[in-house]
């Protein structure tokens with residue numbers, strides 16, 4: 001029997017770098033030992049971006065230092081120090097003569113399952129991760145009996161629950177959502193604030209060297225690594241975003257510009273997901289910027305919706321639908337992911353630009369992920385599992401609970417509409433309207449078919465045609481199906497031929 005006074009091993013994972021973590025709150029600094037384990041080297045697959053590896057390892061090392069300074073005993077296993085997480089915990093239990101292990105729930109369904117089966121010589125307690133605002137039980141209760149799960153209704157409940165942007169029970173400004181104001185194309189005269197940038201300190205520099213030596217062939221570039229690796233630096237990044245970018249965040253949220261990675265986006269997702277920032281505190285800071293008159297409501301509401309709405313919603317869907325969710329493939333897609341997703345070597349300027357910035361910065365903003373790399377993969381019929389593996393590997397902020405539903409649900413419609421009410425399919429026209437990519441492209445966005453036509457155009461109609469049985473009943477697709485049906489048969493045939501010629505070359 002484990003007594004109250006028995007020593008515990010407190011396992012802190014790489015995305016649990018929060019001083020206020022549930023497992024740390026439940027521990028006794030004078031008695032318990034914090035265990036942190038860097039990935040066993042073989043677990044790092046070549047598709048994992050080098051910057052992601054450096055970011056997580058450096059942030060873990062800094063966090064361990066901060067815990068030690070705060071009086072904790074930390075047992076830290078560096079890269080290659082153990083061949084498995086389970087093995088590292090078992091050794092630590094024996095080394096410290098511990099009688100129990102405590103961990104905050106991981107954000108990965110498979111690890112959560114594995115913990116139940118761990119044989120480490122001590123019982124394991126898993127605590128709820130209360131850094132999220134909606135518990136599993138609350139999300140299940142919200143989802144119970146609903147025919148459809150729609151983020152917008154969930155979001156309104158979250159606004160009521162948190163009180164964010166609420167005025168006596170009503171939404172501030174008289175509307176829940178100001179998205180209509182948030183779809184402006186880029187303004188070529190605008191200057192974008194430079195991203196908040198942190199020069200690597202000694203610890204980060206050592207990790208950079210280690211990663212270059214251990215994983216030379218991994219995806220992505222390391223030069224220019226400038227991520228925050230401590231909570232203090234992440235707070236400074238938040239300050240910088242609120243001061244310089246938040247006021248225009250809403251208006252240009254969907255805009256894309258070649259060579260501009262961030263525009264007015266926050267680049268805070270990795271810090272939020274790793275625990276360096278706390279979501280509710282971030283939202284309160286952003287709300288205060290509205291209250292003080294610094295930022296307009298469309299920006300502030302739009303930003304808060306991403307965090308208490310989308311972020312919490314996709315997490316709820318992940319835990320509700322796993323493990324089957326991971327195998328979903330409602331459209332029956334099976335094409336391999338094109339090689340250019342790994343190199344950026346394509347003459348489609350939009351994809352070239354987004355993939356190149358992914359290689360150099362481990363970052364792309366939401367519309368780039370959704371409407372460029374995501375839409376193309378879906379229109380081309382790429383196996384959603386390969387698409388998921390790509391997104392999980394290449395972005396600094398990618399963790400299972402958030403990447404899986406965004407990729408399989410929102411971007412690939414592989415879940416058949418659990419997360420999104422329609423597939424995010426679009427012709428080249430959308431990219432042309434929302435970006436400057438088409439101006440430098442070798443393809444002509446105005447042409448529908450033929451070798452010089454923008455490939456998105458024929459692929460879009462061909463996609464709708466191919467999936468007519470599954471999609472034509474969707475109310476939100478009635479218009480495009482009507483347009484397709486009005487086209488002359490030889491025009492339709494031309495489109496089919498163009499799409500299939502392109503896909504063959506792919």
Ligand SMILES: Cc1cc2nc3c(=O)[nH]c(=O)nc-3n(C[C@H](O)[C@H](O)[C@H](O)COP(=O)(O)OP(=O)(O)OC[C@H]3O[C@@H](n4cnc5c(N)ncnc54)[C@H](O)[C@@H]3O)c2cc1C
Nearest residue numbers: 265266267268269306310311365366370397398403406411
């Ligand atoms: C195919 C695909 C894969 C994605 N994979 C991830 C992922 O692995 N990790 C991840 O954090 N986000 C993911 N997203 C969501 C979104 O693209 C990123 O959160 C956002 O681009 C991060 O950049 P930012 O911090 O500058 O965000 P901003 O545009 O500044 O938004 C503010 C914050 O809102 C949150 N947010 C916004 N949209 C979403 C969303 N759809 N889901 C969850 N949180 C959201 C993020 O925490 C973000 O930091 C994915 C989206 C798509 C379409």
Ligand code: SF4
Nearest residue numbers: 348350428438441454
């Ligand atoms: S023309 Fe088509 S392929 Fe080229 S940048 Fe525009 S949308 Fe992309």
